[in-house]
Structure formats: structure tokens, C-alpha cells
Amino acid sequence: MNAMNPVTASTGAEPLLSAREVSVSFPVGSRAAARIRGEERLLRAVDGVDLEMRRGEALALVGESGSGKSTLALALAGLQRTDRGEIRFDGRVLPASRSRADRRRIQMVFQDPYSSLNPRLTVGGMLRELLRVHHVVPANRVAAFSAELLALVGLGEADLSSYPRQFSGGQRQRVAIARALALRPDILVADEPVSALDVSVQATILNLLRNLRDDLGLTLLLISHNLAVVRHLCDRVAVMYLGRIVEVAPTEQIFSAPRHPYTRGLLAAIPRMTEGVADGSGPAIAGDPPSPLRIPAGCRFRTRCPIAQPRCETEDPVLAADAGGAAGAGGGSAAEHLAACHFAFAPTAEEAGPVRNENEQNA
Amino acid sequence: MGTVSASILEVRDLHVRIASRRGIVRAVDGVSFDVPRGGALGLVGESGSGKSMTLRAILGVLPAEARVTSGEIRLDGVDLRQLRGSDINRLRGPKMAMIFQEPMSALNPVMRVGWQIAEGPQVHLGLSRGRASERALDLMRRVGIPDPERRFRAYPHEFSGGMRQRVMIAIALSCDPEIILCDEPTTALDVTIQDQILRLLTRLCRESGTSLVFVTHDLPVVAQVCHDVAVMYGGQLVERGEVREVLLDPRHPYTLGLVRSAPDFEYVRESLVPIPGSPPSLISPPSGCRFHPRCAFAEDDCRTSQTPLRPLPGVSGGRSTACLHYERTLEAVEADRARP
Numbered sequence: 166m167n168a169m170n171p172v173t174a175s176t177g178a179e180p181l182l183s184a185r186e187v188s189v190s191f192p193v194g195s196r197a198a199a200r201i202r203g204e205e206r207l208l209r210a211v212d213g214v215d216l217e218m219r220r221g222e223a224l225a226l227v228g229e230s231g232s233g234k235s236t237l238a239l240a241l242a243g244l245q246r247t248d249r250g251e252i253r254f255d256g257r258v259l260p261a262s263r264s265r266a267d268r269r270r271i272q273m274v275f276q277d278p279y280s281s282l283n284p285r286l287t288v289g290g291m292l293r294e295l296l297r298v299h300h301v302v303p304a305n306r307v308a309a310f311s312a313e314l315l316a317l318v319g320l321g322e323a324d325l326s327s328y329p330r331q332f333s334g335g336q337r338q339r340v341a342i343a344r345a346l347a348l349r350p351d352i353l354v355a356d357e358p359v360s361a362l363d364v365s366v367q368a369t370i371l372n373l374l375r376n377l378r379d380d381l382g383l384t385l386l387l388i389s390h391n392l393a394v395v396r397h398l399c400d401r402v403a404v405m406y407l408g409r410i411v412e413v414a415p416t417e418q419i420f421s422a423p424r425h426p427y428t429r430g431l432l433a434a435i436p437r438m439t440e441g442v443a444d445g446s447g448p449a450i451a452g453d454p455p456s457p458l459r460i461p462a463g464c465r466f467r468t469r470c471p472i473a474q475p476r477c478e479t480e481d482p483v484l485a486a487d488a489g490g491a492a493g494a495g496g497g498s499a500a501e502h503l504a505a506c507h508f509a510f511a512p513t514a515e516e517a518g519p520v521r522n523e524n525e526q527n528a
Numbered sequence: 529m530g531t532v533s534a535s536i537l538e539v540r541d542l543h544v545r546i547a548s549r550r551g552i553v554r555a556v557d558g559v560s561f562d563v564p565r566g567g568a569l570g571l572v573g574e575s576g577s578g579k580s581m582t583l584r585a586i587l588g589v590l591p592a593e594a595r596v597t598s599g600e601i602r603l604d605g606v607d608l609r610q611l612r613g614s615d616i617n618r619l620r621g622p623k624m625a626m627i628f629q630e631p632m633s634a635l636n637p638v639m640r641v642g643w644q645i646a647e648g649p650q651v652h653l654g655l656s657r658g659r660a661s662e663r664a665l666d667l668m669r670r671v672g673i674p675d676p677e678r679r680f681r682a683y684p685h686e687f688s689g690g691m692r693q694r695v696m697i698a699i700a701l702s703c704d705p706e707i708i709l710c711d712e713p714t715t716a717l718d719v720t721i722q723d724q725i726l727r728l729l730t731r732l733c734r735e736s737g738t739s740l741v742f743v744t745h746d747l748p749v750v751a752q753v754c755h756d757v758a759v760m761y762g763g764q765l766v767e768r769g770e771v772r773e774v775l776l777d778p779r780h781p782y783t784l785g786l787v788r789s790a791p792d793f794e795y796v797r798e799s800l801v802p803i804p805g806s807p808p809s810l811i812s813p814p815s816g817c818r819f820h821p822r823c824a825f826a827e828d829d830c831r832t833s834q835t836p837l838r839p840l841p842g843v844s845g846g847r848s849t850a851c852l853h854y855e856r857t858l859e860a861v862e863a864d865r866a867r868p
Contacts, residue, residue: 229718333806363574364745368789368800375799390719393791397800434723435793436748438775445731448724453688 179256180217181384182241182271182352187214187250189236193458204458210236212408212460213250215484218352223378223385225395225416227431228405229454234388237405238354241386242271255351269299272345276357278337282329288315288340289325295347314343318373335366342373346381353377354386359394371398392435396420404428407457407465410484412509414502424504427466464506472508482507533605535562536706536739537586542599544581544590551811555581555594557763558836563707568733568740570750570771572786573760576807579743582760583709586741587626588616604706621652625700627729629712631692635684641695642668642680648702667698671728690721697729707739714749726752747775747790756846759783762808762818765837769847777861779840779847779854781823784861817852825856 189211193199199206211233218224226234239245241252243263252259259267275281283291292311296302302310312322318339329337338358345353355374359367375398378385389395395402395416402419404412404427412425423429433449452469455461461468467477484503487510504510544556556578563569571579584590586601588608601608603623608616620626628634636644645667646660655663661680668676671694684692693713700708713729714722730753733740742754750757751771758768759782767780778784785803805822808814814821820830835850851857 229720364747364786365574365789365803368791368802371791372799372802391791392719393793396793397791431720434720436719436722436726436746436752437794438748438751438792439772439794440751441754441771442723442727442730442752445734446727448720448727450720451724453690453721 180253181220181255182218183253184214184216184237184241185251185253187216187237187240187252188212188248189233189240189245190248204456208457209408209460210457211240211247214405214408214410216241216403216410216413218384218386220351220384221378221382222401223387223399225399225402226386226388226405227390227392227395227402230390231407231454231457232405233408233457234405235356238273238356238386238388241352242273242354243268244273265299269348270350271352271354272348272350274338274341274345274353274355274358277361278334278341279329279361281341282337282344284329287326287328288320288343291340291344292325292347295344299348301348311347314347317346317377318343319369333366334362335369338362338370339373342370342377346377350383352384352386354388356388357390358387360389360391367394374398392420392432404431407454407460409465409505411466411506412502412504413484414504418502422502424502424509425466425506426470426472426508428504430469430471466506474507476507480507482509533602534564535602536565536567536604537563537741538600538602539582539586540600540602542582542585542601543597544578544585544594545597546581546591546594548593548811553810554763554813555810556585557810557813559599559760559763559765560837561758561765561768563739563741565706566737566739567756568730568742568754570754570757571741571743571760572745572747572750572757574745574786574807576810577760578763578810579760580711583626583711583741583743587620587624587709588613589626618652621648621703621705623705624707624709625703625705627693627696627700627708627710627713629715631689631696632684634696635692637684639683640681641684641687642676644684645695645698645702648699652703663702664698667702668695670701670732671695671698672724673698688721689717690724693717693721693725694728697725697732701732701736701738704736705738707741708733709741709743711743712745713742715744715746722749729753747786748793751775759786762813763810764818764850766819766850767848768837769840769843770845773845773847779849779857780819780851781825781857781860782819784857785822788864817850825853825860827853 190207190209192206193208194206196206214237228234236245240247246261254270289311292314293307296307296310311325315322315324320339332340359370362370371394377383387399399416402414402416403410406427412428419428423432430450450469455468463479464477464482467473482505484505486500486503540560542556542559546553546555559582571582573579585596596609603619642661642664645664649655649660649663665676665680668679673679673691673694687695714725717725742750744750754771757771757774758765761782767774767778767783774783775787778787788801789803791800803822808818816832817830817835820826829852833852835852837848837850840847840849
């Protein structure tokens, strides 16, 4: 479709978007209450994240609720102030308050299509306002461009005069995607785009995202707790735990040879059609994640980790590639696969696959 | 009470109607199933399929606008529809218990957690306050709540989502029920916590011989905990059988549609196949098979013939389908499998 950005030829080493040491924290409660409880007053939602997105790729951000994945996405999209770190777009550092032109480059689709659309605007009115404010197309092209956008997401021109309440959940999510695409963004950030939808409708939205990415050369950041969705749609996966990225790798490497014990547990916890839990074995990961107000010292996963050692209590592992440098099991180069665990690339972890925590402490 | 039957729960031709401004909603329309003693049955379907209404009808906790218009619900041989409200109340706890999706709204926010667990044994089993609190502490240990002596005096808001669901399980088990009815008990939880809760629930039910009815929209979750599954569509059952047979080798086009449209963790398809159209209106449902307007295999007789659940010829294990042309689904499954 001519209305969209062509894929830029620069597919070199320079990432389209990169985050360095990005941190986001929120003040919570009163100073006195924090002192009495012995907790920090700052909730460190994102705590020093490095991440790169390449042009045209689909990157997934996965993790439990409270891991900071949505906050990181908001920060990348410029909708959340960061405390520290820098975010570069196309090689240029983005300032704390972004210009209108910069904001256009990264657009978001939210989880709940019922609360993220203005109920008092028709779809056409919504798009018209957006296109005028951002001067996306000349005034005489607004109507035609709006119709093109709806066609792109599988809706008809007649839907321009409808209100959000007249659509089903899946259709609303299409409207939300059309709205995000209206500004011809380079990056589409989708935060749990199908979690609120029924199974049979999820498929239509996932297929749509996949086609849009192929057809428009969009770069996609998908936030999801559903690893099956991620496997279906994404090229690379970043796993978050308590505000940090603990593992990044190409999708097939994450699934076939996970390196971080948290990733292994997360994969083992996914319910499978082919087997039940009646074997009486323990859970994949025991216990609840710690509160982000009480992040453990050293490695932050150690309190639930089945292979934790004394060293993990003091030394905070950094996100790094295998020093040995051998090619990963998924066929990619070793430098592609990073993990933040002292034992991620130890010989014993080799080909370990998903682990089960046998000594169930919690059930 | 009469003779002891093999099934703890028998539902026969259940109909639930809901009065709405636009007309009468036929939310549950002729549903029949059995749950064997110690068995676990999954009830799956999308929102509006009638799975939660079926469960609520069994429990006798239908919303005010809804009522059971016909059918039988036999719990341990007793027809619940013949009982008065106070008699049914006496069965909730010692005979049947429930676990809901959102524990925060099912728990009393201003009552200490321990006493909420102890309440059932006090009321239904006549235990003293002291004995009941001992029982509650024991249950808290069994469901894996750490430091139960201290947590006994905590309030629900002090618990995480997973811990609250453990409390709900403790309450459900507190009077040794024959059957536990669960409505999406892990849908609000993270996958790691879901894994913990499913394992816990399965282990405790097996240890105590408690039967389970498990309502969910999530096919892999049903495969985790249930032996049998019944698939609901438009207020009716469309397929039933052993869980892995049904999910991996379906004999109804709707089940096939559900399986094909869900991204599967173990098997990555080139593209997902959504079910075309949208679920039927239950005020004026389609004639014949309710799935026929969305079905790729529909023929003329599907538009006219009523289609009850019938046993599949030559297959054991209670395998049944409501599809007149289930061979077409079989062919599609085999074609899927032949693909590399």
C-alpha cells in the first residue's frame, strides 16, 4: 500500500530502536510506612534494561505480571518518563519529551479494545482528528486514506461512520490497529493485543498482525504472557523478570535451548494438550515472584531458582553471551543468545531443556 | 436416597432460560452429562456458550433473571431441583463446593482468612471454634500457604492472586465435598502460578477421591486436569470424550475450529485458521445444527435436523458427537496430519 513507509534500505548493524540502561520507577506510599516495613519507597518497575530492535523484526517481550514489560513498552513508546538511561531511534537519542514527529514513529495497540477507543467518536471521526493533527495526508485525501486504513485491517469503508460500541471485540481491535497505523509508524507496540478476545477471534488478529508486518515492513514489539502466541508471531524473544531482561534469543533458540533457569521454568509451566499434571510432579517454578519493592540482592531470581548457589546471593549476573562462543542449538550465532545467569552457559546446563523443580517447597 | 449410582453427578436435559429486554435467551438448551465418582470432567467453550450457566445451575446460584426451566440435576442420586433452597444450602460444602475465577470477589474482604476456611467446618460439620481453626491450619498447610499460623490472621488483600486461589481451594476442601465445581479458576493467574494451582488441585482431588467439573475456555488447561471433556457451543454439547482424543482427534467441526484457531505451543502452524462468523444469538438460534452457519462442511440436512449428542459408532469410552457429518472432520484432521 502506497500510503505506508517503504522498508528503508538500511538493514545494517545500526538497530532501529535501542535502549541503554533504561530505568523507570514509581514512588509508592508514605516515607514513614516504607521505613516501618523496611521497604523501598521507589517501586523499580524497569531496572536497567538494555534492548535493541532491528528494522523489520518482530520482538516479543514476555514475563509474569509485574515483571515490568508493559512499563518498558510505554517507556519505549515515549508514554512513560524514564529515570535513567537513553533511548535511541534510528541512531539519534530521543529527548525526554518527544516532538510530535518522534511520537509518530512508535505507535501502540492496547490490550482492551473496549477502553482504549473513544466511545463518542465514530471510527471516521477518530481517524480524521488524528490525520489532521499530525498532517499525515492533505485535507482532501483524509477520507480516502481513512478508507484505505480500514481496508488494510479488514474492515469496510461503511465502518467509518460506526461507533466503537457497534463493533465486536475483534473488530474493535482492528480499529485500534488502524488508528495506530494511521500515523505510518516505523514501530508498532502491541501490549497483549489478543488477551481480551475469544480464542476463535484471536487467530484473526494474530494473522492480521503477521500480514501487516510482512506487507508493510513494520517493526513489531509484542508484549504477551502467552508463549504460544509469541512462537507463532515473533523472530526474537526477550524474557523479563522483576524489571530486568534475563534472556534474549531468536525464538527457536529460546524454545529449543533456553539458558536461564527462569525461562526454562516458564516454558515448563505452559499447559500442553498432549500431557496432564496427574503425574504428581512438582511445579515448574515454586513460589510467587518477590515484590518489586523488595528486589533480592544479587541475582533477583535466586529466591525461586532451582540451581541457585551462594554466589548468586552476592553477585548480580549481567546479560551476556556465551564466552565460549559456540553456535547455539537453534542454528543462530552464539552472540545472538544472551542470558543473565552465572550458570547459563555452564557445561551442565548444556541441552538441559526445560527443568522441573522436583523439591516442591510450596504445595 | 435410594441406591448408590456410579456417577456422583448426573445432568439430564438441562434447560436454562434468561429473561432479557430483547427476549428469552436459551442459555443452556438440553445439556446432559455424567461425572463418575472420582472423575474430572472439563466443560470448554467460548464466552456465551453456556458453560458457566450450566455450572451455576448445578450449584443453584443462577443470576436473578435466569432459571432452570426443565431437566434433572442429580447429585449423589438426589434431584437438586426437588429440594428447597435451605436444603440445597446444606449440600454446599459437604457435598459440593465451588472455586471461582476471581478469588478476591469470592472471599470476604473484612474477615480473617483462617476463619473463612474454618467457617464451613463449624457450620456444616458442627466443629467447635478450636477444632475448626485447627482444621483450617491443617488445610492451609495442605494447600501450600507458607507460615500458616501467621497467615491465619491475615486478610485476603494481604495475599497474592495465587495465594488467594489456594485459600479458595482450602475453603472448597474444608468439608470434604464429593465434588468441586471450578469456573475458570486459573484464568486470572500467571502461567507459573497456574501451573502450581493446577498441580495442587489435581493432587488434592486425587488424594481425597473428590470429583471435579472444570469450566474453562483454555484447551491445554483442560488437558492438564481432566480425564474427559465436553465441548459446548450455543448452549448445547457438541462433542464429548476422553480429553486427549477429543482435542487431538476431534470429530466435530467446532472442536476442530477451536483447535486450529488457537496457537499451539508445541506445533507451530503456518497460519492460524479462525472460525468464520460469530457465535449464534441464543434468543433466536439457527435452525438445525447451531454451528451450521459457520461450518465449512454444512449440508442441507444440517439446516433442518436437530442434532443431539450421539455415541460414535465403533468407539469406546463414551466418545460422542453432535455432528451429522463427522467423517468430514475426520478427513480434515487426517489431511492436517499428512502435511509436513
